[in-house]
Amino acid sequence: MVILDDWFGCATVCGAVQAEAKQLAHTRDLERRRAEEAYNARVDKKECPRCHVPQSYAEVHSKTKKCERCNLFYRPKKSWVSLLFVFAVPPVADG
Ligand SMILES: [Zn+2]
Numbered sequence: 001m002v003i004l005d006d007w008f009g010c011a012t013v014c015g016a017v018q019a020e021a022k023q024l025a026h027t028r029d030l031e032r033r034r035a036e037e038a039y040n041a042r043v044d045k046k047e048c049p050r051c052h053v054p055q056s057y058a059e060v061h062s063k064t065k066k067c068e069r070c071n072l073f074y075r076p077k078k079s080w081v082s083l084l085f086v087f088a089v090p091p092v093a094d095g
Helices: 002-041 055-059 080-088
Strands: none
Touching: 002 055
């Protein structure tokens, strides 16, 4: 019955390893989702200057810096602070 015992032992170990891997994948998934939620809650996300779609978490993660529809680089949203700055400083006349 040595063979059966061995088989049982292996099945138990393999099962434990699988459960561990499953748990690890679950933990990673949770962490990724939490990071994504934290990112989505941010107000300083970059956005496309044309269609104003914010840069997604997946795009940040894959270091995609351009809007795939407009092929334009994402830019930081104008905050009211930078708007104040724009109004406070008179534009330099061209030419
Ligand atoms: Zn766009």
